[in-house]
Amino acid sequence: MTIRRVKIGDREGWDPLWKGYQNYYEVDLTETTENTWQRFMEPDANGPFCLVCEGESGELIGFTTYVFHAHTWHPEPRCYLVDLFTTSNLRGKGVGRALIEAVYEKADLHNCSQVYWLTQDFNEAGRKLYDKVAKLTPFVKYQR
Template sequence: MKIRPACVEDRTAWDPLWKGYQAYYEVDLSATTDNTWDRLMNPKETGPWCLVCEEDDGRLIGFTTYLLHDHTWGAEPRCYLVDLFTKPESRGKRVGRQLIEAVHAEAQKLGCSQTYWLTQHFNEAGRRLYDKVAKETPFIKYQM
């Protein structure tokens, strides 16, 4: 397996992964998919960026997106891992872990003080992985 930045030629292979991600979270982001892809291919200074996991035969089996942002608790930026998805048949093969570690490595290169992400309570499989690679925080999200 190889983790690498997504490129324009990946769009056709990325689309089914993006749709699988939406299905998992029971959302329909089809109205923003083209815009999302365009932003991933033309990130601003702080992102968003996309990494993909590629099998030895070139098939994409997972992806993650991330961005940087400033905050008031320190001078260094923070890295927010926005999306993470692995094809169901590829789960348990360290794809998610490798994608998270790749994002964190990029964040460290960019001088970030931390890498963090959110997940839903029902994401039990994801949370088992997250508990191995990171520390759960006590924060609760509110949204308007």
């Protein structure tokens, strides 16, 4: 498998992954999909950025998105891994780990002090991986 930045010709392969992500989290992001895609094609210095995982036969089998941002606790920026999704039949096969490690590499190149992300508590498959590649924090999320 190959991890690389998403490109314009990937739209047909990315759309089903994006839909699968939405279905998994039971959300409808139809209204923002086109805007999100366009921002991937012309990201500013902070993103959002999108990496895709290409399978052996060239099909897209996963993606991740991330952004960089300033923070008050460190002079270096932080990296927020926004989205991560792999096709269901390949979960547990290293695709998610490879995508996370690719974001770690991008964050290191950007001199980030931290890479972090959120997930739903019901995401058992994801959390098994996350427990291996990162440290669970005690933070609780609030939102308006």
